[in-house]
Amino acid sequence: MPNTFFTSDSHFGHKGILKVGMARPRPFASIEEHDEALIRAWNAVVRPTDIVWHLGDFAYKCQVGYAASVRARLNGRIRLILGNHDDIGRRLEWDGPVVDVQRVHVQNPGMPKPLAFWCSHYAHRTWPNSWHGDLHLYGHSHGSLPGTRTSLDVGVDCWEWAPVSLPDILRRMAETPDHPALP
Numbered sequence: 421m422p423n424t425f426f427t428s429d430s431h432f433g434h435k436g437i438l439k440v441g442m443a444r445p446r447p448f449a450s451i452e453e454h455d456e457a458l459i460r461a462w463n464a465v466v467r468p469t470d471i472v473w474h475l476g477d478f479a480y481k482c483q484v485g486y487a488a489s490v491r492a493r494l495n496g497r498i499r500l501i502l503g504n505h506d507d508i509g510r511r512l513e514w515d516g517p518v519v520d521v522q523r524v525h526v527q528n529p530g531m532p533k534p535l536a537f538w539c540s541h542y543a544h545r546t547w548p549n550s551w552h553g554d555l556h557l558y559g560h561s562h563g564s565l566p567g568t569r570t571s572l573d574v575g576v577d578c579w580e581w582a583p584v585s586l587p588d589i590l591r592r593m594a595e596t597p598d599h600p601a602l603p
């Protein structure tokens with residue numbers, strides 16, 4: 421049975437993500453080093469049969485052919501939820517339709533029952549079924565928004581450049597104070 425992972429904001433091919441002027445520049449000497457590090461980190465945790473939900477900004481400011489070549493090197497059956505930088509992402513092949521938001525039910529091996537997640541590129545203060553136990557996963561903020569016990573940033577900036585597993589998501593949510601301090 422496959423495991424399910426979540427990620428966001430890989431920005432493959434986007435040289436600007438490394439610039440010092442960015443709010444959170446990434447610590448790589450070149451976009452080639454960046455992309456190779458993210459591909460290695462991805463394939464170190466995701467098996468070919470696993471499911472990965474990418475919550476937007478897969479690739480930016482690169483050629484479609486380059487983005488497709490990166491996509492082909494990544495393990496897993498990948499689904500895309502659109503981000504604000506996904507003009508290229510829309511044009512790639514995915515393991516399902518490209519959507520703006522998605523309610524995702526996950527039941528990994530060993531789980532007694534499925535969990536439901538509201539997945540979007542953007543953080544929400546409230547979301548459908550939040551009062552019935554659905555959790556919320558998002559990207560876009562590059563780690564600048566604190567998570568809560570029910571809502572969490574799954575962007576690569578927050579997870580050592582790799583997709584994050586369900587147990588790690590649930591662990592971090594459980595460790596989050598009920599009312600996190602604002603930065």
